[in-house]
Amino acid sequence: MFIDAHCHLTDLRFEGIRDQVIEKARKSQVTHFIQGGVDLAEWDRQVELKRALSSTVTLVFGIHPWTIAHQSDVALRQAFDRLPEYLKEAKALGEIGLDFGPRTSKDSYALQEEYFRRQLRLAKEGKFPVVLHVVRAHDQVMNILNQEGFPAVGGIVHAFSGSYEIAKRYIDLGLHLSLGAAATQEKYQETLRNLSLDSIVVESDAPDMLPRGVIPDFFDSERKPLNAPHAIWYVANAVAKAKNMQPEDVLKVSGKHCSEIFRLKLDGHDG
Numbered sequence: 001m002f003i004d005a006h007c008h009l010t011d012l013r014f015e016g017i018r019d020q021v022i023e024k025a026r027k028s029q030v031t032h033f034i035q036g037g038v039d040l041a042e043w044d045r046q047v048e049l050k051r052a053l054s055s056t057v058t059l060v061f062g063i064h065p066w067t068i069a070h071q072s073d074v075a076l077r078q079a080f081d082r083l084p085e086y087l088k089e090a091k092a093l094g095e096i097g098l099d100f101g102p103r104t105s106k107d108s109y110a111l112q113e114e115y116f117r118r119q120l121r122l123a124k125e126g127k128f129p130v131v132l133h134v135v136r137a138h139d140q141v142m143n144i145l146n147q148e149g150f151p152a153v154g155g156i157v158h159a160f161s162g163s164y165e166i167a168k169r170y171i172d173l174g175l176h177l178s179l180g181a182a183a184t185q186e187k188y189q190e191t192l193r194n195l196s197l198d199s200i201v202v203e204s205d206a207p208d209m210l211p212r213g214v215i216p217d218f219f220d221s222e223r224k225p226l227n228a229p230h231a232i233w234y235v236a237n238a239v240a241k242a243k244n245m246q247p248e249d250v251l252k253v254s255g256k257h258c259s260e261i262f263r264l265k266l267d268g269h270d271g
Contacts, residue, residue, distance in 0.1 A: 001031040002251040003258045004229040005178050006131065006158045006203035008036050009057075010045035013207050013220040021206070021218055021228045022053070028230035032255075034262060036095045036131060036158065036205075037061035039071065040079040043086050050089070058262055060092040060131055065099035068115050069108035076115065083122065091262045093123040094131025095158060098144075101135040113144065120148045123155075129261050130155035132175070138166050145173060154261060159205050164194045171199045176257055178202070181209035181227070184238045192242035201261075202236055202254040204229045211235055 004025070014021055025031070033053075035046050037060050050057050063079050071079075087093065096119040098112050123130050130150050134141045134157060154174045160167065161182030170177060177195065180203045182188055207226040210216060211234035216225035236247035236254070243250070258264060 001255075002029050002232065003032040003034065003201075003255045003264075004030055004204050004206070004232050005034055005156065005201040005254060005258050006036050006180075007033050007206040007229050008038070008042075008208075009033055009206070009229075010035065010042055010049050011207050013226055014218075017218055024217060025229040028233060030229045030232060032056055032058070032258075032264070033229060034058040034091075034203075034258060035060050036064075037090075037093075038064040038095065039067040040075070040082065047086075047089065058092075058264065059090045060094050061086040061090045062094040062096045062119060062131065063115055064095045065097055065108075065112050065116075065133055065135075066103055068112050069099070069104035076111075080115065080118065083119075084126075087122070087126055087128065090128065091264070092131055092155065093119060093126070093128040094155070095133040096120070096123075096130060097133040098137035098141050099133060099135040100137040100140075103135075113140070116141075116144060117148055120144070120150055124149060124151055127151045127153060129153045132157045133159075138162060138169075142169055142173070153263075156201055156261065158203060159209060161188070164191045167191070167195060167199070171196075176201050176261060179235055179239065180205045181211040181235070183235050184212040188238070189242050192239055197239075197243065197250070197253050198257075200239070200254065201257045202232050202239070202251060204232050204235075206231070211238075 156176045156178040158178045160177040210227040218226040236250040239250045240247040
């Protein structure tokens with residue numbers, strides 16, 4: 001049984017096909033799903049998913065940088081005020097961080113930073129590991145992490161695609177790198193060779209970030225291909241190739257780290 005370190009099974013693009021997505025994952029021995037939190041509406045869908053799937057789902061709640069960039073001040077305040085209530089059912093706080101990429105405007109950067117700091121403080125108070133979303137803002141995120149701190153339990157930098165030098169800075173802070181589709185690119189093999197298995201976990205980020213080489217099984221309503229949790233095998237294969245080992249062993253190590261970070265039993269179920 002293996003763990004997808006980060007996915008979004010409650011994404012609306014999975015409506016009507018979620019059962020098939022989960023069944024495909026289980027047939028591929030991917031039996032535990034750590035969710036990424038986005039906004040208040042999505043947190044409610046996560047709670048419903050947890051009720052349906054019980055111990056095979058780990059809940060993570062947070063206000064995503066895209067949410068901060070695009071929702072109203074009233075909606076953001078409401079979400080932040082209610083976040084502690086939701087965290088009673090969660091194992092981590094996230095996705096939180098900064099996104100200075102094309103999906104956000106410069107006008108949102110200061111507000112992103114404000115909510116990032118506020119959520120880091122919540123994580124420290126509750127001793128929650130963090131799930132970080134970082135796009136074109138590694139220096140800014142690491143400066144804030146050094147200023148604010150974060151719980152000793154650490155967390156993950158989700159969908160990491162940076163250089164080894166950037167990776168080393170996160171690792172030195174005590175965080176794990178969550179590898180997804182970027183790891184399947186040939187140009188990333190050298191970075192993978194340099195990274196220690198002790199510092200990584202493996203994720204799908206489904207329904208986004210389809211790994212290289214995957215022939216998609218699932219599509220949205222517009223027939224656009226969707227990623228799915230079973231595709232962590234493609235990521236594990238890429239890591240295994242760089243490390244000259246078996247992909248099953250990569251997934252075992254990833255599962256061990258997920259179990260430690262998110263306080264799960266070693267069989268991948270909530271502890």
